[in-house]
Amino acid sequence: MKSQDIRKQFLQFFESKGHTIVPSAPIVLKDDPTLMFNNSGMAQFKEFFLGNGTPKSPRIADTQKCLRVSGKHNDLEDVGFDTYHHTMFEMLGNWSFGDYFKKxxxxxxxxxxxxxxxxxxxxxxxxxxxGSKEDNVPFDQEAWDIWKTLVDEDRIILGNKKDNFWEMGDQGPCGPCSEIHVDIRSAEEKALVSGKSLVNNDHPQVVEIWNNVFMEFNRKADGSLEKLPAQHVDTGMGFERLCMALQNKTSNYDTDVFSPLIEKVEQITGLKYTTNDVKDISEEQNKINIAIRVIVDHVRAVAFAIADGQLPSNTGAGYVIRRILRRAIRYGFTFLNTKEPFINKLVAVLADQMGEFFPEIKAQQQLVTNVIREEEASFLRTLEQGLQLLENVVAETNAKEVSGAKAFELYDTFGFPKDLTALILKEKGMTYDEEGFESELQKQKARSRAASEVSTEDWSVLIPGNVETFVGYDQTENDVKITRIRKIDSKKDGILYQIVLDNTPFYPEGGGQVGDKGILVSANETIEIIDTKKENNLILHFAKQLPENVNAAFTAKVDTSLRTSTSKNHSATHLMHQALRTLLGTHVEQKGSLVNPNYLRFDFSHFSKVSDEEIRQVEDFVNARIEEQLPLIERRSIPIQQALEEGAMALFGEKYGDNVRAIKFGDSMELCGGIHVKNTADIWHFKIISEGAVAAGIRRIEAITGDAVKDFYTTQESTLAGIKETLKNPQDILKSVVSLQDDNAKLKKQVEVLMKEKIESLKQSLVSESKEINGIHFLAKQVDLSMSGTKDLAQAIGSFAPDSFVVLASIEEGLPNIHCYISKELVAAKGLNANVVIKELGKYIDGNGGGQPFFASGKGKNAAGITEALAKAIDFVK
Incomplete structure (x- = not known):
């Protein structure tokens, strides 16, 4: 069976059992602060298990894109080395919310x-x-009895808490589960060893394919369990493993889920992949196999994440995606000899293969390709830099072992993989201190954990069964009651309290818009709300203290000043999106946004820099819509299909319900849950303040509206007045500035000529001052030149003779600098290294530096140390 047919049959089977088929949620989560990525099929349904929402149907089935690369569920380091772990995988699932159960x-x-x-x-x-005595949960007799009617008892295994009790996290819904394992070994292997003994023992051909979780408990903060008000079923079947079993393969990578990608890698690299049924392969071939598995797995994870709106970056989820891609690039670089970008060429294969069921990968194919290509090119340059840095480290190391701290610096600062470091050092007959590296890594992890550690207490429910209502589209002030509270303690923010209200005018962070701030006021006190977020369908109001009387009647008041400024920026974002699509082309799509009271930030797909003229046209377009005084036409809870048919823009990577809210200003119509002005005239004016690249094919515009524009022009006017006064109030300011620039250019040329003459003169006199020591022409001297002049002089003197060792120092603006030139002949013959010299002499001027073995420079803070540094330089040639 082809994988497409296997997927379809699963969904058709459960549709026949009364299940509603729903699409996969995006792989990148934007409204769940507890998760970066969808790491299981149940993640998009958490609110239903927690009782904070009602599903469209009590029976649902789907296939969910999942990513497991961080936190509790982390398979990254296993990927490539075995046949069945993946970063991105599909989880086939069927769900019951208070409907059917174990039977x-x-x-x-x-x-x-x-x-x-x-x-x-x-x-x-x-x-x-x-069962578990610790949790006071008995043996699952009901599940055992049901299975007895279907299979022989010798095929039923008792599982412990680790394998057969599933939990969403440290707190929350959980329950016993019943796994199904498949044994795909040969008949000969089965005759020798029973499959039963291999279950849950990491055998590559005896693997779990399906887990039926019976949600019936809630794990509280103190570790105890309480019964949920309703019983649920949460199942997950690994699609790739199922395909392996049904296609008679012994590796997921031998199925048609991966084979088209592997064939493309073979075509590009000229190397062959050996399937899992080939035995006794060489060590070299095994490395090739691992590298290819890593690459075809990782490109799926990266491509779908980018298609869902997550670009590679240096923080958060973006950093995880960049790390996955760099792991793939590095394996290609090291084991497949790929020195040019090539992983991006796999995206077309992936789009053809999975585009029918996951249309986002097809629609975003060009963008995904461009982003991956640019990331590849960038990291390959980094690898080259890392190789040079490693060469410098080797040159500085007298022993056969590089310190763990140095190896970790390469890894942490430059992204240079430790196994590549080990490989290169091995070729040079060297190693690195693995324990020292691991120690540095653990210190970093401890710092990271300490910064993000959060402890959360259980909810204290004051009004049971209340369904919270958001009234913020119509009101900024409302009478409220507190329905539940809990305390959270984080290393980053300290102790905070999360407050849930029976209804709220506070907008929770979402859709790029920041959460509202404001106050809760009772007859006796005022509580400041510092932020508002949404989690598992609950709107959480963050406060630094709780009311003395949490049962009192309150009035919730939004900070309308901040809300008004934010709404102006949000509405302007929609108008700018329309302007960009109108002026640049319909290929422009939103790829991220930030809307706060101060400014708006908008990321969008576009293949080149937006010119100054185009920027002006975008501004004119938006301001024309403002001048037209277009009223807000808001339509709440309309069917999503109807909204799309009427021309509403939907954003890739966003999760929409069956009914949506549409925002319309003139011809601009988008699906949006944010806060907007009632009329475009309220925006007052729109001004773009910056435009630049974020990633390949992605541009970023930052802009301001309203009072921020007034402040911007006031500042510009003040600056212009200051320039005019400085220039003695000329009639033509621009002409005066151009004249100054011309004069400055002429003076610079004159200084350069004088500097060359001074350097030539100094060179002649200083060459005669050099001393011959052990066959080396040595010179250490302080000179009265700029840093760049000192550098040029050192090179000029050094190149005068083939056996020169020159150290020159100078002071520029009160700060010392030192330069060392060593003839390449001396570097080769005597093992001298300018990089080592500068690092040692830099200590005397409280500085550091570096460079090549034949030339290096350093800067410091202690000018008084120059004399001692120059005196010590002679030790290197003695």
Missing amino acids: EAINWAWELLTEVYKIPKENLYVSVFE
């Missing part, structure tokens, strides 16, 4: 596997939770 879930799982997919029953094993 139906188990029977349908068995029916699908054995009757529809026709997996031989003798290849399957199942597990049941054995």
Whole structure:
């Protein structure tokens, strides 16, 4: 069976059992502060398990894009080395929210596997939770009894808490589970060793393919369990592993999920991949196989993340994506000898392969290709820099072992992988201190954990069963009651309190717009709300203290000054999006935004820099819409299909419900949940303050509106007046500035000529001052030149003779600098290294530096140390 057919049959089977089929949520999560990525099928349904929302149907089935590369679920380091772990994978799932339970879930799982997919029953094993005295949860007798009617008892395994009790996190819904494992070994292997003994023992051909979780408990902050008000079913089946079993393969990578990508890598590199049934392969071939598996796995994760709106970056989720891609690039560089970008060429194969079921990868194919190509080119340059830095480290190291701290610096600062460091050092007959490296790594992780550590107490529910209502589109002030509270303690923010209200005018952060701030006022006190966010369908109001009487009646008041400024920027964002698509082309799509009271930031797809003239045209377009005084036409809760048919813009990577809110100003119409002005005239004026690149094919505009524009022009006017006064109030300011620039250019040329003459004169006199020591012409001297002049003089003197060792120092603006030139002949013959010299002499001027073995420079803070530094230089040639 082809993988596309396997996926379709799963969904058709559960549709026949009364399940509503829903699309995969984006792989990148934007409204769940507890997760960066969708790491399981149930992530998009958390609010239903927590009782904070109602699903469209009590029975749902889907296939969910998942990513496991950080936190509790982290498979990254296993990927490539085995046959069944992945970063990005599909999780087929069926769900029951308070409807059916164990009997139906188990029977349908068995029916699908054995009757529809026709997996031989003798290849399957199942597990049941054995119970936990620690949690006071008994053996799952009900699941055992159901399985007994379907399989022989010797195929039922008792599983412990680690394997057979599933938890969403340290707190939240959880319950016992029943796994199904498949044994795809050969008949000969099965005759020798029972598959039952290999279950949950990391055997590559005896693997879990399906997990049926029976959600019936809630894990509280103190670790205790309480019964949920309703029982739920949460199942997940690994699509790639299922394909392996149904296509009679012994590796996920041998299935048609990965084979087209592998064939493309073979075509590009000229190297061959050997399938899992080939035995006794060489060590070299094994490295090639691992590298190819890493690459075809990682390109899927990176491509889908970018298609869902997450660009590689240096922070957060973007850093994770960059790290995955760089791991793939590095494996290609080291083991496939790929020195040019090539992973981007796999995107077309992926789009053809998965575009039918996941249309976002097809629609965003060009953008994904461009971003990956640029990231590849950038990191390959970094690898080259890293190689040079490693050469310098080797040159500085007298022993055969590089320190762990140095190896970690290469890894942490320059992204240079430790195994590549080890490989290069091995070729030079050297190693690095692995324990020291690991120690530095653990210190960094500890710092990172300390910065992000958060402890969360259980909710204290004051009004049970209340469904919170957002009234902020119509009101900025409302009478409210507190329904639940909890305390959180983080290293970053200290102790905060999260407050949930029965209704709220506060807009929670979302869609790029920051959360509202304001106050809760009762008869006796005022509580400041410092932020508002949404989590699992609850609107959380953050405060530094709780009211003395949490049961009192309150009035919630939004800070309308901040809200008004934010709404101006949000509405201007929509108008600018329309302007960019009108003026630059319909290829322009929003790729990220930030809307706050001070300014707006807008990322969009575009292939080149937006010219100054185009910037002016965008500003004119938006300001024309402002002058037209277009009223806001807001339509709440309309069917998404209807909104799209009427021309509303939907953003890739956003999760929309069946009913949506559409915002319209004239011809601009977008799906949006944010706060907007009632009329474009309220924006007053729109001004772009910057435009630049974020990534390949992605540009970023920052702009301001309203009072910020007034402040901008006031500042510009003040600056212009200051320039005019400085220039003695000329009639033509521009002409005066151009004249100054011309004069400055002429003077610079004159200084350069004088400097060359001075350097030539000094060279002649200083060459005669050099001393011959051990066959080396040595000179150490302080000169009265600029730093760049000193550098040029050192090179001029050094190049005068083939055996020169020159150290020159000078002071510029009170700060010392030192330069060392060593003839290349001396570097080769005597092992001298200018980089080492500068690092040692730099200590005397409280500075540091570096460079090449034949020339290096350094700067410091202690000019008084120059004399001692120059005196010490002779030690290198003695």
